[in-house]
Amino acid sequence: MQHWLFKSEPETFSIDDLSKRPKQTEHWDGVRNYQARNMLRDAIKKGDQGFFYHSSCEIPGIVGIFEVVKEGYGDHSALDPESTYFDPESTSANPRWYMVDIKLVKKFPRIITLQEIKQHPKLSEMLITRKGNRLSITPVTTKEWQTILHLAENNKA
């Protein structure tokens, strides 16, 4: 099983929004970056888990865990002319963009903040800490995954 980190702006879609969805499940649409697309299409598997990260907000950081419940399939928002994610080059037969379905596993009792991640010796190499890193989906190593779980469960920095 592999681990991932998905970024979302909480004003657009937060972990609380996910928790309110039917079955606490939602499709992760709107990714329009080829590197992230390739991960959605090829690398992210059913059963993989990931961190839900809040970006562009007051306290950016990891707020919980999700599980992938459906592997990559065509992002239908690219087919909708009304959508901000519309892409006339994408078709249902030959989709340019992909999405997965995710289900909430748990919301952490506290935010594991970006500041804390940067300061932690075992986490300072995470892709999320790199200045200018704008990839909305990044892989997380097993060691990083376990370190963050430990931080969240101990409920302290």
Place this chain on the structure above:
DNA sequence: GCCAACGTTGGC
């Protein structure tokens, strides 16, 4: 196929 201009992301 180079590269400047432009747009977007996202922390601060």
Place this chain on the structure above:
DNA sequence: GCCAACGTTGGC
């Protein structure tokens, strides 16, 4: 709101 980083676009 500023600005650095970086992906994308388009002229040549």
